[in-house]
Structure formats: C-alpha cells, structure tokens
Amino acid sequence: MTDAPWRTVDRDYLSDEHRLLRRTAREFVAAEIAPHIEAWEEAGTFDRDLYKKAADVGILGAGYPEEYGGSGGDVWTQIVAWEEIARAGSGGVGASLGSIDIAIPPILAHGTEEQKRRFVPPLLAGEKIAALAITEPSGGSDVAALQTTAxxxxxDYVVNGSKTFITSGVRADLITTAVRTGGEGAHGISLLVIGGDADGLTRSEPLKKMGWLASDTAQLFFDDVRVPVADRIGEENEGFYAVMENFQMERLMLAIVAVITAEVGLEASLDYIGEREAFGRPLKGHQVIRHTLVDMATRLTAAKEYVYRVADRISRGEDQVTEISMAKLFATDTSDFVTDRAVQIFGGYGYMREYTVERLYRDSRILSIGGGTSEVMKEIVAKRIL
Ligand SMILES: Cc1cc2nc3c(=O)[nH]c(=O)nc-3n(C[C@H](O)[C@H](O)[C@H](O)COP(=O)(O)OP(=O)(O)OC[C@H]3O[C@@H](n4cnc5c(N)ncnc54)[C@H](O)[C@@H]3O)c2cc1C
Structure with missing residues (x-):
C-alpha cells in the first residue's frame, strides 16, 4: 500500500533527512511504544522514562534549535515525529509527549535568553515534563475571559484560581500558565512558567476520560502561589497574543494527528475487509463496503493534501490563520468520519477494546474539541472571510 494516494502526499514536501527521521521514529515507536500501549491505556499513564528515550533518539527535540537542546530541523521535522508517534495508535501517548510542544514554544518565542536556557534544555532532554494551562473550569473557548489572577x-506574582483539562497536568514539572495580571479582556493576560513543586499548587487525581486514556489530564488549583516576576514570559498583559500565536502550531499538530488517526483507521479497515467474510464472501466483495472504503480514502487524501499544503506555507513563514483553522476543522471532521466508519466495518469487533479502531474512534473525538473547538475554528474563519 506504499503508493496509495494518502501515502504519497509527503513526497512533495520531505527531504532525505526527514525520511531518515521517519525511519528512526518508526523503529522507536515499534520498539518502545507499540508493545506497551495496552498496558499504558489500562494504567492511564506511561513510564516517565519514555520522554528521555524519545529525547535520546532526537524525536522529542525534533524541530527545536540545537542551542536549547533540540535536535534541529524545521516544521517538517516536527511533523514527521508527530506523525510516527500518532501512527502508534494511542492518542494519549502522543498527547502527553506533545504537551511539551504546546508549553515550550511561547518560551522560545517570547522568553529572554536566560529563560530559554533555564527552562527549555531539561524539557528537550526528557528530564522534565511541561504542560500548558489555559483552560479554566468556567470556560476554555473564550480565553480573553480567563479568571485566574496573578x-x-x-x-513575585501571587497566583489564585484554577485550570482544568490540563494534559500532563498530574506530573508536569513546569507549567506555562495564562493568568490575569491586568483588567478584563484580552489586554490583561500574561504568561507565567510555574514550577510543579510551587507551594500552594495542588492537582486533582487524573480525570477520567472517554479517550486519550494513556495521558494524564488534571485540574490544577493555585492558592496564593508565589511566582517570581522573573518567570513571566514576555511583556506583562501581552500574553493573550502569545497564546493565540501558540494555537497555530497546536492546531497544525492536531490536524496532523487527525490525518494519521484516519489513516490508521482506514488501513486497518482495508486489511479487515480482505479477511472477514459475510454471506459467503469477503467483506470487500460487497459493494456498499467497497464504496464506504472509497469515501474514507477520498476524504482522508483530500484532508492530508490540504493539511500538508498549509503546513508547507507555515514552514515558509506565511500567515495561515484562516487556513490552519480550516485545516483543523476539516481534518478532525474527517478523522471522526473515518474512525466511525471503521468501527462499523469491524462490526461487533469494532466495539471491543482489543481492536485498535475502537481506540481510534474514542481518541478522534477530542481532536475537534482540544486546541480550539470546531465552532471556534468556524468563528475564526468567518471573521476573516465574511
Ligand atoms: C483530553 C483533553 C485535553 C486537554 N488539554 C488541554 C491542555 O493541555 N491545556 C489547556 O489549556 N486546555 C486543554 N484542554 C481544554 C480544551 O482546550 C477545551 O476543552 C476547549 O478549548 C473547549 O473549552 P471548554 O471545554 O471550556 O468548552 P466551552 O468553551 O465551554 O464550549 C462549550 C461549547 O460551546 C461552543 N462554543 C463556545 N463558544 C462559541 C461561540 N462563540 N460560537 C459557537 N459555539 C461556541 C464550543 O464549541 C463547545 O461546543 C483539554 C481538553 C480535553 C478534553
């Protein structure tokens, strides 16, 4: 299936170095992630040393500058790493490893040299875990209305309030946190890096979720937490813009994860229809099934072509706010469609925990919610095109 249309989309974008990284990442996933997925999903977490192992082979630091401990490369380097981790078929593992990819970029983009050197290398070495804390119990879509005060x-700043649904929230050592330092609205928000061991910071037990089971997700409570002013990222009250800017790459990551989730679901279905029989012939002999597979493959290929196109423009530094919103919207919708059809094709087995399509279906559901919901994506596009 190597020349299937969805498998060849990357040929226009990747260099030999990217392909080499893909091979390394694929071997890493086969050896260090795939054999443990069932156990990690059951446990609701995975061994902390996976961060270190992923760092050692250059996957955790893919795309980050070498001077801060990254393994270098560009946007495509990072995409290849995200894709191969997503291909393992556990959204939870990808989300937890990926929490550093949403926590670090604001530090690199807006931090001082001293902050970058202090915070980033231990994260890219896999020695520490980072989380990004924006969402609050009162709401996540309306970031400008956040209520946690500093x-x-x-x-120091004295921080009070709470955050919820924070990926890696249970065990993060550093938390890039959006707080209100000024008046109401977007102009009163700043970003602080808060240590996981800060006095007054407490965390919930891991929240019980529909999917992403191998990732820990927590509520965080800040009760008079003192954070040095030296740990503020960027100018006071200008954090909202850093949060919005950061969403662009998070949305690209989620769009990529959606495409790979759909791809794994499609390919599992293609294998299954050749093996499983109904009414005396393989499922693939039934026209309705064949056409369903064609619908899945067509939507996946179109989504992947578009997401890659947008990624390419992002890699060249172009403003893609409208396009990345469309790409996330379309790719996550595609992933929900394809994984839903995959479960249907597997019949009763598709509903069983031991089948990958069951997990893909559950893991897909968060992709159109996290990092900005589909409704928020539509509002962004509407504001720019209407
Ligand atoms: C597993 C998981 C992991 C997560 N990880 C993180 C994390 O690491 N860090 C973090 O900060 N957050 C994280 N989130 C939170 C996530 O980003 C939010 O759930 C999301 O942004 C939506 O916010 P909300 O849940 O408060 O929904 P709300 O904002 O309350 O929205 C509720 C509904 O109203 C709709 N809606 C809202 N505004 C509008 C509008 N203007 N027009 C039309 N419809 C609208 C929404 O689309 C949604 O359907 C995570 C969530 C989950 C479930």
Whole structure:
C-alpha cells in the first residue's frame, strides 16, 4: 500500500533527512511504544522514562534549535515525529509527549535568553515534563475571559484560581500558565512558567476520560502561589497574543494527528475487509463496503493534501490563520468520519477494546474539541472571510 494516494502526499514536501527521521521514529515507536500501549491505556499513564528515550533518539527535540537542546530541523521535522508517534495508535501517548510542544514554544518565542536556557534544555532532554494551562473550569473557548489572577507583590506574582483539562497536568514539572495580571479582556493576560513543586499548587487525581486514556489530564488549583516576576514570559498583559500565536502550531499538530488517526483507521479497515467474510464472501466483495472504503480514502487524501499544503506555507513563514483553522476543522471532521466508519466495518469487533479502531474512534473525538473547538475554528474563519 506504499503508493496509495494518502501515502504519497509527503513526497512533495520531505527531504532525505526527514525520511531518515521517519525511519528512526518508526523503529522507536515499534520498539518502545507499540508493545506497551495496552498496558499504558489500562494504567492511564506511561513510564516517565519514555520522554528521555524519545529525547535520546532526537524525536522529542525534533524541530527545536540545537542551542536549547533540540535536535534541529524545521516544521517538517516536527511533523514527521508527530506523525510516527500518532501512527502508534494511542492518542494519549502522543498527547502527553506533545504537551511539551504546546508549553515550550511561547518560551522560545517570547522568553529572554536566560529563560530559554533555564527552562527549555531539561524539557528537550526528557528530564522534565511541561504542560500548558489555559483552560479554566468556567470556560476554555473564550480565553480573553480567563479568571485566574496573578497580583504583583514585590518581586513575585501571587497566583489564585484554577485550570482544568490540563494534559500532563498530574506530573508536569513546569507549567506555562495564562493568568490575569491586568483588567478584563484580552489586554490583561500574561504568561507565567510555574514550577510543579510551587507551594500552594495542588492537582486533582487524573480525570477520567472517554479517550486519550494513556495521558494524564488534571485540574490544577493555585492558592496564593508565589511566582517570581522573573518567570513571566514576555511583556506583562501581552500574553493573550502569545497564546493565540501558540494555537497555530497546536492546531497544525492536531490536524496532523487527525490525518494519521484516519489513516490508521482506514488501513486497518482495508486489511479487515480482505479477511472477514459475510454471506459467503469477503467483506470487500460487497459493494456498499467497497464504496464506504472509497469515501474514507477520498476524504482522508483530500484532508492530508490540504493539511500538508498549509503546513508547507507555515514552514515558509506565511500567515495561515484562516487556513490552519480550516485545516483543523476539516481534518478532525474527517478523522471522526473515518474512525466511525471503521468501527462499523469491524462490526461487533469494532466495539471491543482489543481492536485498535475502537481506540481510534474514542481518541478522534477530542481532536475537534482540544486546541480550539470546531465552532471556534468556524468563528475564526468567518471573521476573516465574511
Ligand atoms: C483530553 C483533553 C485535553 C486537554 N488539554 C488541554 C491542555 O493541555 N491545556 C489547556 O489549556 N486546555 C486543554 N484542554 C481544554 C480544551 O482546550 C477545551 O476543552 C476547549 O478549548 C473547549 O473549552 P471548554 O471545554 O471550556 O468548552 P466551552 O468553551 O465551554 O464550549 C462549550 C461549547 O460551546 C461552543 N462554543 C463556545 N463558544 C462559541 C461561540 N462563540 N460560537 C459557537 N459555539 C461556541 C464550543 O464549541 C463547545 O461546543 C483539554 C481538553 C480535553 C478534553
């Protein structure tokens, strides 16, 4: 199936180096992730040393500057790493490893040299885990309305409030946190890097979820947490723009994960229809099944072509706010469609935990919610095209 249309989309974009990384990442996933997925999904977490192992083979730091401990490369380097981890078929593992990819970029984009050198290398070495905390119990879509406060007291801020649904929230050592330092609205928000061991920070038990079972997701409570002013990223009250900017790459990551989730679901279905028989012939002999597979393959290929096109423009530094919103919208819708059809094709087995399509179906469902919901994507596009 190597020349299937969805499998050849990358030929226009990847260099030999990217392909080499893909091979390394694929071997890494086969050896270090795939054999443990069932156990990790059951446990609701995975061994912390996976971060270190992923760092050692250059996957965790893919696309990050070498001067801060990354393994270098570009946007495509990072995409290849995301894709191969997603191909393992456990959204939870990808989400937890990926929490550093949403926590670090604001530090690199807006931090001082001292902050970058202090915070980033231990994360890219897999020694520490990072999370990004934006969403609050009162709402996640309306970031400008967030309520967690940080009040200046000498050389510190004193932080009070709570965050919820935070990926890697249970065990993160560093938390890039959006807080209100000023008045109401977008102009009163700043970003602080808060240590996981800060006095006054408590965390919930891992939240019980529909999918992404191998990732820990937590609520965080800040009760008079003192955070040095020196740990503020960027200018005071200008954090909202850093949060919005950061969403662009998070949305690209989620669109890529959606495409790979659909791809794994499609390919599992293609294998299954050749093996399984009904009414005396393989499923693939039934026209309705054949046409369903064609619908799945067509939507996946179109989604992948578009997501890659947008990624390419992002890699060249172009403004793609409208396009990335469309890409996330379309790719996550495709992933929900394809994984839903995959479960149907597997029949009763598709509903069983031991079949990958069951997990893909559940894991797909978060992709149109996290990092900005589909409704929020539509609002962004509407504002720009209407
Ligand atoms: C497993 C998981 C992991 C997550 N990880 C993180 C993380 O690491 N860090 C983090 O900060 N957050 C994280 N989130 C939170 C996620 O980003 C939010 O759930 C999401 O942004 C939506 O916010 P909300 O849940 O508060 O929904 P709400 O904002 O309350 O929205 C509820 C509904 O109203 C709709 N809606 C809202 N506004 C509009 C509008 N203007 N027009 C039309 N419809 C609208 C939404 O689309 C949605 O359907 C995670 C969530 C989950 C479930």
């Amino acid at each position: 009040v200046r007291d000498g050389d």
